Amino acid sequence: MKTQLLKYGVMATFLTALLAGCSSTDTTDTSGDSAYVPSNQVSTGTVGSGGISGSSLDSDSSVARTFYFEFDKAILNPEARAALRIHAQTLRSTPVNIRLEGHADERGTREYNMALGERRANSARDFLVQEGVNGALIEVISYGEESPASLDSNEASWGLNRRVELK
Amino acid sequence: MRKFAAILSLCLFTLMLPLSGVAELTIEITQGVDNPSRIAIPPITQAGRSLPEDVSKIISADLERSGLFSPTPRRDMLSFPATAKEVYYRDWRILGTEYLVVGKAVNQSGRYKITFSLMEIHGERKVFTKVVEGPTTQIRDLAHYISDQVYQAVTGIPGAFSTRVAYVTAIPVNGKMTFQLMVADVDGARERLLLDSKQPIMSPAWSPDAKELVYVSFETGRPAIFRQKLATAAREQLTNFRGLNGAPSWSPNGKTLALVLSKDGNPEIYTYELSTRKFTRRTTHFAIDTEPNWTPDGKALIFTSDRGGTPQIYKLAIATGRVERLTFRGSYNARPRLASDGRTLVMVHRDNGSFHIASQDLVTGDLRVLTQTYLDESPTVAPNGAMLLYATKKGNKGVLAAVSLDAGVKFLLPARRGDVREPAWSPK
Incomplete structure (x- = not known):
């Protein structure tokens, strides 16, 4: 077992060294293609597409930025609507790009949950647009069940994972 | 850009190294058939010298994992015959052995040639003698080939021991997930890393x-x-649309992908011609349409849709665009896959609130729940249609498991670290 761990360790170090080599190459080589920006997300040296800005709302931190849903549903509850109404107000007066990330719990299939996560994020987007926010400011991304907030397999955990995060 | 792609593939190529000599996945048989065939595979050697890998052990493990065979332990064997002529049937009858596989290897300029025979003990007859050869570095392939031949001769079904499985692992590193795309032999050996990502x-x-x-x-x-x-390891990004870009499925003729895009507002099934890079929208519905998979004849897609109010399986004829609902039992049927017979549908089915793998005979309509593990998903059928692999949870950890299509054989493939998910059984 110890040798096994050691093997992994050596391998990991080796890979890290390799990959460090790869990513440093990216940085110098992507300048010619504006559609690509260097990314440190994958260790294979692949690059990400641009266009996703990380700007965040400087709104009142007491207003919820995560909204929760029922199983297999994408309907905004009254708390979510109340919070989104306040965010809409801020966005109308100070327009900034936002990202709505939709998520699902681990039950059911992964690609169906991708669709469900998107449907949830779309509910939040549609509500903001209805409240007068420019739809062009909003990007919707679904993570399905791939990026859970809580890793346990129980009702409480699933409830935390069926969510939309405003970023 | 081209220079960049070249450097990129170089980096990727270096990643195609085996992670370690030991398989990451191990196998734990949880249920076999009541009367598995008793088979003995004495050591296969090169004139008494052992081979770099224990070929007879690989064959024993393959056959045992099918659930249809019970290998005789080596320590119980009274003799180690290597050819049909050396077999004393009495030695094996005493042990209750029904089948015997004997073989010997010769090394010819960097290649092994193994001559092997299958014997039927009760009838005291030789079923076949065959030869397989390949590079010394591919000795496991030779062993799996022998397993395939033996399995087919005894069961009448082609073996699937020479196939591979692709899967995704998620490993927490300092509180953050690392995702890896892996490919291994279907027995878990020779695991390779294809892609490593923080996303x-x-x-x-x-x-x-x-x-x-x-x-x-x-x-x-x-x-x-x-x-x-x-x-x-050369790779190419095929889609970059706003919204979902998901659930790719390769057509049987290799020319087209079916996939899901939500660029027009909600998830729809598209086909993508690889040679012309042309997308064609195939569904038009405000509901979720996802998880397309080709029928073996390439003429239709089966997919998941909640157009009826709950997720169910539908079939779409490519030529006519006609859509037909296939599942009616239960309030959640999703991620369909068809066995190569085109008749056995497997899917994720919710049964009394639990998610299990079920099969449905498309001719008779019979539905059968095959698994009783927890949060079962992602079924993938072996090319010979005898077994399927799926993903399940055991003690808060994602693991792979397998079940035969008749539900008689079950086994788990627990990983030593991280979550393992989304198995895809290679078509050959």
């Missing part, structure tokens, strides 16, 4: 020639579909 990797699917994979990666900050060659 999710999903939905691996094989090309019909088993030389490429398509999958979804979030490395660009959005889900996007990539294809990647196994031999060279």
